[in-house]
Amino acid sequence: MNKRVTKIELFKQAMNFSAGHFTIYSESERENLHGHNFYVHAIFEAELMENGITFNYCIYKKIILDICQFLDESVLLPLKSPHLRIEESDEYIYAFFNSDKEKIPFLKRDVKLLPVRNTTVEELSHWFLEQLLVHVEENPEHLIQAIEVKMSFGYGQSGSSYWSKE
Template identity: 30%
Template sequence: MAFSPNAFAQELQGKFYRTRRILEARPYSLAGVALKPERLLGNVTPMSCRFSIEVAKDYFNFASAHFLIFANGQREPLHGHNYQVSVGMEGELDQAGVVMDFITFKPLVKRVCDGLDHRTLIQGKSDVIKIHRRPKDIEILYRKQRLLLPRGDVILLPLKNTSTELLAEYLAKQIRRGVQREFPRAKIRYMQVAVDEARGQRGIFRGEF
């Protein structure tokens, strides 16, 4: 008979309630002092079953250039980071007792990261900069400043800024599309993506799947 994680959880819950009924029906004492069932069980409730996985590999990385537009409208200089990515997912176990097979999931995350590698990431939905797409290059205008970049070196992201938080959200959406396409039977509830731009410095996105 195939192992069913959900059926196993239901069986544990049933055993808990049967044990509670037995305790309520029998008197118990400790050192001659009668104990009520509430003293034995308190407000204990059955443990809810929530399962998740997390993958964080050295090759989940991308080296990219970018600049931020701060809340005061100032633009920081164009610079780069060696970004690191980790992904967590919460969901139901399948018949094998796993949320997602690590072996088949890791290549998907790597492909998404590779899509940003060695590129200049530009916030394509910014209200502050103007972007002109030309056959061979991308012209970026900010106040009196002008950046001219080879078109093949630039990725225009559907973001208002290229912060680690928004990059994490972008990657989460790309990974979600890949999971839905390649693993249609996976029952994922939540996903979390963290993007580190330096050691001890990361942006995190967590959302419903």
């Protein structure tokens, strides 16, 4: 019998987080700081096992929920932006923008520094995907062949990232 591949989609109501951010357009242009409710939708392609299931996808639901909780109620700042410089003091994180003309202070407890170039749905979906891939690589028995992670912050506005074993 040929192997069967199926898709498992995870997009529970609780798979979301609220976060502040600003998109950086260029060396001197950025959005004002604002916030969104971000929603996560993950699609896994995996081989169907003889017992009629793919893998215990509760594991990945928990991972997604944990990441959402980690990001919730924070300001997201990109560590890899060529246009933003980050400095930390005892209590504060400072974001310097526009050739250091703008010095934006944040309390450390309110900020999540992410290894992304920008805090857009495109970059956040890729970062989320990378977090899931750590667990996929640690559990090859799950037979996951592809993953797509979609991030949205409102109807009709989303970005997604895709990984495939091939």
